[in-house]
Amino acid sequence: MITCRNLQWGPAGRPLTPPLDLHLPRASLTAVIGSNGCGKSSLLKVIAGIERPLSGQIELSVAHRGGIAYLVQQQALDRQFPIKLQDLVSAGLWRSTLGRPQRRERLQQALRDWDLEHLQQHSLRALSGGELQRALLARLSLTDAQLLLLDEPEAALDESGIALLWQHIQRWQAQGRTLLIVSHALDSLNQRLGNALLVAASGCRYAPIRELLTRRSGLEKVA
Known part of the structure; x- marks a missing residue:
């Protein structure tokens, strides 16, 4: 490998x-x-x-496309960037060829897996360090890398x-x-x-x- x-x-x-x-x-x-x-x-x-x-x-x-997933350290992120937690996590699906309903289902499953369902509408700056880390891991888990x-x-x-x-x-x-x-x-x-x-x-x-x-x-x- x-x-x-x-x-x-x-x-x-x-x-x-x-x-x-x-x-x-x-x-x-x-x-x-x-x-x-x-x-x-x-x-x-x-x-x-x-x-x-x-x-x-x-x-x-x-694979040349989407074969590698890299978990960055939190300090590499701009927590003032105006997106919600669910938007951050859903970025793990950006190479996915699934239809919209399947993508939505996979996103919700990842949020459940990482205990983030109740936080999906929160902004990045409203998250604790641990919540943000779980969001980054949830994003990675949505890739097929x-x-x-x-x-x-x-x-x-x-x-x-x-x-x-x-x-x-x-x-x-x-x-x-x-x-x-x-x-x-x-x-x-x-x-x-x-x-x-x-x-x-x-x-x-x-x-x-x-x-x-x-x-x-x-x-x-x-x-």
Whole structure:
């Protein structure tokens, strides 16, 4: 699904890590961990095609149109933009070929799945951080993308929201989707998934997350 060969990324002329070679198979679930500023979010943007790599290659076994869905961090949004929550969520259907009744049904189902029905007429600025995060996740869930790139999906979620998130992550993986998740919630990751990619200036390492967590030197600065 994802193959990186001699991949480097970061500011022009200043790669954040040594070259990365990595292969992640279809339907895999992988965490991306490391210290603040090490390049985790930038790596997701490079894979998504939002930023260009400094060198190397990425091969993605996905459809050219709509094959990738990327969950942005909340600070990338303008919460003053005059749209309602239901409009934000429905943007996940913009590539859909379904008719209007089917699109409306899928939207309402996503709002129910993420406990957002009672908020659908609210403006973005009227939402709490957790409500906005669930809306962004609901938007992503409406896509048919086979590669899901989630940048800190647990941000602002309460305990029930986190439980809901992981129910969906498990469902997406069971559907054969490939997931790459940037997160600082190491304890939660350790309980829920097997493998992780540790990003560090000294080099990246892909291994079972329990193995990486026993070598705390590369994770001491994780916030």
